[in-house]
Amino acid sequence: MTRIFVSLAWFAMVMMVATAAIGLSIDKLHTDHSPEMLRWATVHRLAGVATALAVVLVNSIVVTYFIGTSRWCREASEAYGLDPELLVRANRIKRRTFPWAVMGMLAVVGVIALGASADPATGLPNTANWVIPHLIGALAGMAFIGWCFFMEWNNIHANQQMIADVMHEVQQIRAERGLEV
Numbered sequence: 001m002t003r004i005f006v007s008l009a010w011f012a013m014v015m016m017v018a019t020a021a022i023g024l025s026i027d028k029l030h031t032d033h034s035p036e037m038l039r040w041a042t043v044h045r046l047a048g049v050a051t052a053l054a055v056v057l058v059n060s061i062v063v064t065y066f067i068g069t070s071r072w073c074r075e076a077s078e079a080y081g082l083d084p085e086l087l088v089r090a091n092r093i094k095r096r097t098f099p100w101a102v103m104g105m106l107a108v109v110g111v112i113a114l115g116a117s118a119d120p121a122t123g124l125p126n127t128a129n130w131v132i133p134h135l136i137g138a139l140a141g142m143a144f145i146g147w148c149f150f151m152e153w154n155n156i157h158a159n160q161q162m163i164a165d166v167m168h169e170v171q172q173i174r175a176e177r178g179l180e181v
Contacts, residue, residue, distance in 0.1 A: 097151070
């Protein structure tokens with residue numbers, strides 16, 4: 001899971017950087033309404049949506065992974081009568097991870113909301129006043145989402161160690177019972 005997560009998280013981070021680069025290239029959008037500028041604004045909007053979906057996907061995969069491995073640990077503990085501390089440890093790691101995943105998803109929603117407020121295509125007045133808050137929010141959001149990914153990666157690593165410990169216990173029990181290991 002670590003390799004998959006790292007690959008997906010890096011992909012989402014690269015998408016955020018690319019979307020920000022496109023956004024920075026359309027800094028004159030509120031004064032320049034040329035077809036080329038409008039086309040790049042559309043590309044920025046679509047890239048923002050795709051990036052938000054990528055961030056939500058990565059965090060959703062993390063949540064699904066922890067739900068599945070926590071359930072597996074519970075079932076293995078019940079089936080083999082393992083030390084209950086392993087299950088407590090699995091649940092502790094899961095509960096430490098969920099807030100980071102949710103906050104990462106909410107952060108990208110916040111960046112999108114600020115972007116919508118800054119978009120002159122909405123036809124709302126004073127959208128130019130929201131450009132700087134959107135820029136600051138996007139940069140802060142990228143940093144925060146990167147931190148969320150880092151915390152999730154740390155917890156995935158800890159969870160994999162916990163899984164290895166469960167597997168070691170199960171192998172010992174199976175060997176003691178004369179079962180295939």
